Amino acid sequence: xxxxxxxxxxxxxxxxxxxxxxxxxxxxxxxxxxxxxxxxxxxxxxxxxxxxxxxxxxxxxxxxxxxxxxxxxxxxxxxxxxxxxxxxxxxxxxxxxxxxxxxxxxxxxxxx
Amino acid sequence: xxxxxxxxxxxxxxxxxxxxxxxxxxxxxxxxxxxxxxxxxxxxxxxxxxxxxxxxxxxxxxxxxxxxxxxxxxxxxxxxxxxxxxxxxxxxxxxxxxxxxxxxxxxxxxxx
DNA sequence: TCAATAATACAACAACTGTTGAAGTGTTGG
DNA sequence: CCAACACTTCAACAGTTGTTGTATTATTGA
Numbered sequence: 223x224x225x226x227x228x229x230x231x232x233x234x235x236x237x238x239x240x241x242x243x244x245x246x247x248x249x250x251x252x253x254x255x256x257x258x259x260x261x262x263x264x265x266x267x268x269x270x271x272x273x274x275x276x277x278x279x280x281x282x283x284x285x286x287x288x289x290x291x292x293x294x295x296x297x298x299x300x301x302x303x304x305x306x307x308x309x310x311x312x313x314x315x316x317x318x319x320x321x322x323x324x325x326x327x328x329x330x331x332x333x334x
Numbered sequence: 335x336x337x338x339x340x341x342x343x344x345x346x347x348x349x350x351x352x353x354x355x356x357x358x359x360x361x362x363x364x365x366x367x368x369x370x371x372x373x374x375x376x377x378x379x380x381x382x383x384x385x386x387x388x389x390x391x392x393x394x395x396x397x398x399x400x401x402x403x404x405x406x407x408x409x410x411x412x413x414x415x416x417x418x419x420x421x422x423x424x425x426x427x428x429x430x431x432x433x434x435x436x437x438x439x440x441x442x443x444x445x446x
Numbered sequence: 447t448c449a450a451t452a453a454t455a456c457a458a459c460a461a462c463t464g465t466t467g468a469a470g471t472g473t474t475g476g
Numbered sequence: 477c478c479a480a481c482a483c484t485t486c487a488a489c490a491g492t493t494g495t496t497g498t499a500t501t502a503t504t505g506a
Contacts, residue, residue, distance in 0.1 A: 267467095
Protein backbone atom coordinates (compact mmCIF):
# COMPACT_ATOMS: atom_id res chain seq x y z
CA UNK A 223 0.00 0.00 0.00
CA UNK A 224 1.15 3.50 -0.85
CA UNK A 225 1.61 6.01 1.89
CA UNK A 226 -0.84 8.25 0.03
CA UNK A 227 -3.52 5.55 0.17
CA UNK A 228 -3.10 5.03 3.89
CA UNK A 229 -3.30 8.77 4.35
CA UNK A 230 -6.57 8.94 2.43
CA UNK A 231 -8.08 6.19 4.54
CA UNK A 232 -7.04 7.94 7.75
CA UNK A 233 -8.53 11.18 6.48
CA UNK A 234 -11.74 9.40 5.55
CA UNK A 235 -12.22 7.87 8.96
CA UNK A 236 -11.07 10.86 10.99
CA UNK A 237 -14.67 12.04 11.35
CA UNK A 238 -17.26 10.62 13.70
CA UNK A 239 -19.94 10.61 11.04
CA UNK A 240 -17.87 8.80 8.45
CA UNK A 241 -16.57 6.25 10.93
CA UNK A 242 -20.20 5.59 11.87
CA UNK A 243 -21.20 5.24 8.24
CA UNK A 244 -18.36 2.88 7.50
CA UNK A 245 -19.05 0.70 10.52
CA UNK A 246 -22.72 0.59 9.66
CA UNK A 247 -21.94 -0.47 6.11
CA UNK A 248 -19.57 -3.18 7.26
CA UNK A 249 -22.24 -4.48 9.60
CA UNK A 250 -24.63 -4.76 6.67
CA UNK A 251 -22.19 -6.89 4.76
CA UNK A 252 -22.73 -7.57 1.05
CA UNK A 253 -26.33 -6.42 1.36
CA UNK A 254 -25.10 -2.91 1.81
CA UNK A 255 -27.60 -0.16 2.50
CA UNK A 256 -29.34 2.52 0.52
CA UNK A 257 -28.60 6.16 1.25
CA UNK A 258 -32.01 6.93 2.72
CA UNK A 259 -31.75 4.13 5.27
CA UNK A 260 -28.30 5.26 6.29
CA UNK A 261 -29.59 8.80 6.74
CA UNK A 262 -32.50 7.54 8.87
CA UNK A 263 -30.31 5.26 10.98
CA UNK A 264 -27.59 7.78 11.69
CA UNK A 265 -29.91 10.78 11.69
CA UNK A 266 -27.89 12.96 9.39
CA UNK A 267 -29.28 15.25 6.70
CA UNK A 268 -29.45 13.57 3.29
CA UNK A 269 -27.28 16.15 1.60
CA UNK A 270 -24.71 15.99 4.34
CA UNK A 271 -24.70 12.21 4.19
CA UNK A 272 -24.21 12.40 0.46
CA UNK A 273 -21.14 14.52 1.05
CA UNK A 274 -19.60 12.00 3.44
CA UNK A 275 -20.50 9.00 1.31
CA UNK A 276 -18.75 10.61 -1.59
CA UNK A 277 -15.60 10.92 0.49
CA UNK A 278 -15.76 7.27 1.50
CA UNK A 279 -16.33 6.11 -2.06
CA UNK A 280 -13.55 8.32 -3.34
CA UNK A 281 -11.22 6.83 -0.75
CA UNK A 282 -12.21 3.35 -1.87
CA UNK A 283 -13.72 2.39 1.47
CA UNK A 284 -17.17 2.02 -0.05
CA UNK A 285 -18.84 1.38 -3.38
CA UNK A 286 -22.10 2.60 -4.89
CA UNK A 287 -24.55 0.89 -7.15
CA UNK A 288 -27.69 2.38 -8.58
CA UNK A 289 -30.82 0.42 -7.81
CA UNK A 290 -33.85 2.01 -9.37
CA UNK A 291 -34.05 5.38 -7.73
CA UNK A 292 -31.99 4.24 -4.78
CA UNK A 293 -28.27 4.30 -4.35
CA UNK A 294 -26.96 1.23 -2.60
CA UNK A 295 -23.72 1.60 -0.71
CA UNK A 296 -21.47 -1.22 0.36
CA UNK A 297 -18.29 -1.32 2.44
CA UNK A 298 -15.13 -2.46 0.74
CA UNK A 299 -13.39 -4.67 3.29
CA UNK A 300 -10.46 -5.30 0.96
CA UNK A 301 -9.06 -1.82 1.47
CA UNK A 302 -9.35 -2.10 5.23
CA UNK A 303 -7.58 -5.43 5.01
CA UNK A 304 -4.80 -3.78 3.06
CA UNK A 305 -4.56 -0.98 5.59
CA UNK A 306 -4.20 -3.46 8.42
CA UNK A 307 -1.45 -5.23 6.52
CA UNK A 308 0.23 -1.87 5.94
CA UNK A 309 0.01 -0.90 9.58
CA UNK A 310 1.33 -4.25 10.67
CA UNK A 311 4.22 -4.32 8.24
CA UNK A 312 5.19 -0.69 7.61
CA UNK A 313 4.66 0.39 11.14
CA UNK A 314 5.77 -2.83 12.82
CA UNK A 315 2.71 -2.80 15.01
CA UNK A 316 1.11 -6.09 15.86
CA UNK A 317 4.38 -7.53 17.04
CA UNK A 318 5.81 -4.68 19.06
CA UNK A 319 8.45 -6.81 20.74
CA UNK A 320 9.71 -8.16 17.44
CA UNK A 321 9.72 -4.74 15.83
CA UNK A 322 11.44 -2.98 18.67
CA UNK A 323 13.77 -5.87 19.20
CA UNK A 324 14.87 -5.59 15.61
CA UNK A 325 15.38 -1.86 15.90
CA UNK A 326 17.82 -2.43 18.73
CA UNK A 327 20.05 -4.40 16.35
CA UNK A 328 20.24 -1.70 13.70
CA UNK A 329 23.13 0.78 13.91
CA UNK A 330 22.15 3.94 15.71
CA UNK A 331 23.11 7.41 14.60
CA UNK A 332 23.47 9.65 17.60
CA UNK A 333 22.63 13.32 17.54
CA UNK A 334 25.52 15.24 15.88
CA UNK B 335 -11.02 0.22 22.17
CA UNK B 336 -13.46 3.11 22.37
CA UNK B 337 -14.73 4.64 19.18
CA UNK B 338 -13.40 7.98 20.41
CA UNK B 339 -9.89 6.55 20.73
CA UNK B 340 -9.91 5.15 17.22
CA UNK B 341 -11.15 8.48 15.98
CA UNK B 342 -8.28 10.30 17.68
CA UNK B 343 -5.75 7.95 16.13
CA UNK B 344 -7.22 8.46 12.70
CA UNK B 345 -7.15 12.21 13.17
CA UNK B 346 -3.56 12.03 14.34
CA UNK B 347 -2.37 10.12 11.30
CA UNK B 348 -4.49 11.94 8.75
CA UNK B 349 -1.62 14.31 7.98
CA UNK B 350 1.42 13.54 5.87
CA UNK B 351 3.78 15.12 8.37
CA UNK B 352 2.44 13.22 11.36
CA UNK B 353 2.33 9.91 9.52
CA UNK B 354 5.98 10.51 8.59
CA UNK B 355 6.88 11.34 12.17
CA UNK B 356 5.13 8.28 13.51
CA UNK B 357 6.73 5.94 10.99
CA UNK B 358 10.13 7.43 11.71
CA UNK B 359 9.65 6.91 15.42
CA UNK B 360 8.54 3.33 14.96
CA UNK B 361 11.61 2.71 12.83
CA UNK B 362 13.79 3.97 15.66
CA UNK B 363 12.29 1.49 18.06
CA UNK B 364 12.87 1.87 21.78
CA UNK B 365 15.77 4.23 21.10
CA UNK B 366 13.33 6.83 19.99
CA UNK B 367 14.59 10.11 18.63
CA UNK B 368 15.09 13.61 19.96
CA UNK B 369 13.04 16.46 18.51
CA UNK B 370 15.96 18.15 16.76
CA UNK B 371 16.91 14.99 14.88
CA UNK B 372 13.32 14.47 13.79
CA UNK B 373 13.17 18.06 12.55
CA UNK B 374 16.41 17.61 10.62
CA UNK B 375 15.39 14.30 9.11
CA UNK B 376 11.96 15.35 8.00
CA UNK B 377 12.93 18.94 7.26
CA UNK B 378 10.13 20.61 9.15
CA UNK B 379 10.41 23.77 11.23
CA UNK B 380 11.09 23.03 14.92
CA UNK B 381 8.04 24.89 16.15
CA UNK B 382 5.85 23.18 13.61
CA UNK B 383 7.27 19.79 14.54
CA UNK B 384 6.59 20.54 18.17
CA UNK B 385 2.97 21.18 17.29
CA UNK B 386 2.61 17.84 15.55
CA UNK B 387 4.51 15.92 18.21
CA UNK B 388 2.14 17.32 20.78
CA UNK B 389 -0.80 15.95 18.81
CA UNK B 390 0.79 12.51 18.58
CA UNK B 391 1.61 12.43 22.28
CA UNK B 392 -1.86 13.62 23.18
CA UNK B 393 -3.33 10.84 21.05
CA UNK B 394 -1.13 8.31 22.84
CA UNK B 395 0.76 7.33 19.71
CA UNK B 396 4.03 8.64 21.14
CA UNK B 397 5.68 9.37 24.46
CA UNK B 398 8.17 12.03 25.53
CA UNK B 399 10.99 11.89 27.99
CA UNK B 400 13.26 14.72 28.95
CA UNK B 401 16.93 13.99 28.46
CA UNK B 402 19.07 16.89 29.51
CA UNK B 403 18.00 19.65 27.21
CA UNK B 404 16.65 17.26 24.65
CA UNK B 405 13.20 15.79 24.39
CA UNK B 406 13.27 12.16 23.35
CA UNK B 407 10.21 10.89 21.58
CA UNK B 408 9.25 7.25 21.20
CA UNK B 409 6.45 5.53 19.33
CA UNK B 410 3.88 3.65 21.37
CA UNK B 411 3.25 0.46 19.42
CA UNK B 412 0.69 -0.74 21.94
CA UNK B 413 -1.92 1.75 20.78
CA UNK B 414 -1.39 0.82 17.14
CA UNK B 415 -1.76 -2.80 18.14
CA UNK B 416 -5.02 -1.99 19.81
CA UNK B 417 -6.22 -0.07 16.76
CA UNK B 418 -5.49 -3.03 14.53
CA UNK B 419 -7.42 -5.27 16.88
CA UNK B 420 -10.28 -2.81 16.82
CA UNK B 421 -10.30 -2.59 13.06
CA UNK B 422 -10.19 -6.34 12.74
CA UNK B 423 -12.93 -6.99 15.26
CA UNK B 424 -15.25 -4.00 15.14
CA UNK B 425 -15.02 -3.55 11.45
CA UNK B 426 -14.75 -7.22 10.50
CA UNK B 427 -11.83 -6.46 8.22
CA UNK B 428 -9.05 -9.01 8.01
CA UNK B 429 -11.51 -11.80 7.27
CA UNK B 430 -13.83 -10.18 4.74
CA UNK B 431 -15.36 -13.47 3.63
CA UNK B 432 -16.14 -14.50 7.18
CA UNK B 433 -17.56 -11.09 8.09
CA UNK B 434 -19.66 -10.74 4.99
CA UNK B 435 -20.68 -14.35 5.14
CA UNK B 436 -21.98 -13.78 8.65
CA UNK B 437 -23.86 -10.66 7.59
CA UNK B 438 -25.74 -12.69 5.02
CA UNK B 439 -27.16 -14.87 7.77
CA UNK B 440 -28.48 -11.98 9.85
CA UNK B 441 -32.08 -10.89 9.29
CA UNK B 442 -32.34 -8.05 6.83
CA UNK B 443 -34.57 -5.02 7.29
CA UNK B 444 -35.62 -3.77 3.89
CA UNK B 445 -36.30 -0.16 3.14
CA UNK B 446 -39.72 0.87 4.43
C1' DT C 447 26.48 34.31 35.62
C1' DC C 448 26.00 34.70 30.75
C1' DA C 449 25.67 33.32 26.11
C1' DA C 450 24.26 29.51 23.29
C1' DT C 451 21.33 25.81 22.44
C1' DA C 452 16.84 22.88 22.48
C1' DA C 453 12.43 23.02 22.46
C1' DT C 454 7.88 24.78 23.39
C1' DA C 455 4.18 28.48 23.57
C1' DC C 456 1.74 32.09 21.55
C1' DA C 457 -0.53 34.94 17.98
C1' DA C 458 -1.84 35.78 13.36
C1' DC C 459 -2.95 34.22 9.14
C1' DA C 460 -4.23 31.15 5.21
C1' DA C 461 -6.27 27.01 3.91
C1' DC C 462 -9.21 23.35 4.48
C1' DT C 463 -13.43 20.86 6.19
C1' DG C 464 -18.05 20.14 7.51
C1' DT C 465 -22.74 21.87 7.77
C1' DT C 466 -26.85 24.00 6.06
C1' DG C 467 -30.40 25.52 2.85
C1' DA C 468 -31.90 25.78 -1.81
C1' DA C 469 -31.84 24.15 -6.36
C1' DG C 470 -31.08 20.44 -9.62
C1' DT C 471 -31.03 15.48 -11.74
C1' DG C 472 -32.96 11.27 -12.40
C1' DT C 473 -36.60 7.61 -11.37
C1' DT C 474 -41.02 5.76 -10.42
C1' DG C 475 -46.07 5.25 -9.94
C1' DG C 476 -50.63 7.09 -10.95
C1' DC D 477 -47.09 13.39 -18.49
C1' DC D 478 -46.58 14.95 -14.06
C1' DA D 479 -46.21 14.88 -9.23
C1' DA D 480 -43.72 12.65 -5.62
C1' DC D 481 -39.65 10.69 -4.25
C1' DA D 482 -34.40 9.61 -3.71
C1' DC D 483 -30.48 11.53 -3.92
C1' DT D 484 -26.89 14.74 -5.40
C1' DT D 485 -24.89 19.26 -6.40
C1' DC D 486 -23.98 23.90 -5.44
C1' DA D 487 -22.99 28.08 -2.82
C1' DA D 488 -22.38 30.23 1.49
C1' DC D 489 -21.01 30.21 6.00
C1' DA D 490 -18.73 28.76 10.40
C1' DG D 491 -15.43 26.31 12.60
C1' DT D 492 -11.24 23.92 12.65
C1' DT D 493 -6.47 22.90 11.37
C1' DG D 494 -1.80 23.70 9.90
C1' DT D 495 1.90 27.00 9.06
C1' DT D 496 4.88 30.84 9.99
C1' DG D 497 7.28 34.24 12.72
C1' DT D 498 8.25 35.81 17.25
C1' DA D 499 8.82 35.30 22.06
C1' DT D 500 9.56 32.44 26.07
C1' DT D 501 11.26 28.66 29.09
C1' DA D 502 14.75 25.60 30.36
C1' DT D 503 19.30 23.49 30.18
C1' DT D 504 24.14 23.40 29.33
C1' DG D 505 29.00 24.76 28.94
C1' DA D 506 32.41 28.44 29.34
